[in-house]
Amino acid sequence: MPPWLSQINSAQRKESKFDSYRWVQLATIGIDNTPRVRTVVFRGWSESYEMEIYTDKRSQKYYELDLNNKVEICWLFLKSKCQFRFRGTASFDITKANQKHWDSLSEKSKCMWSWPCPGELFVNQPEKAKKIRTDDLSDNFALIKIDINYVDQLILNSSVHKRRKWILNKEWKEERINP
């Protein structure tokens, strides 16, 4: 288990009452080489501690990550006044193995993968919305797995702010740094 994980688990536990305890900001490099950032839901850790995020294959981030899979994630825990920033490499799983992830979603959430293409101009189609089926794994569903190699933690909960970083170089190395 990576050494930073217990810190995140404990911060997450403190705010599990709020929906926002799973909201993270995922930054990518746009196709035009300028930054992009958006909120996504943290869905858990894989067996090898990759961060898991669900997305729609038709979304812009899918194309961006295909061109440049380097990402940064910023995760703020309000109650702990603690910020984590993760750097890593993203990969996609779009196989039928995603069925278990699909099954974990509510019916309401599953519908989103059948909505019209994200980012395109809105056209009102109420009849189409009624015909959405959610039993089969959507072809638009993608699991993003982020393999983390750098973590920066900043804690503001005392008069002296604390900051440290963990870097993966075969083994994880922790260093305290100035805030």
Ligand SMILES: Cc1cc2nc3c(=O)[nH]c(=O)nc-3n(C[C@H](O)[C@H](O)[C@H](O)COP(=O)(O)O)c2cc1C
């Ligand atoms: C609270 C919240 C949670 C979100 N969760 C996700 C998510 O888990 N996956 C996702 O692809 N988009 C999620 N979104 C939507 C994204 O922020 C973004 O608008 C969408 O993915 C399109 O981004 P893109 O054009 O950069 O690909 C969420 C938005 C909010 C406000």
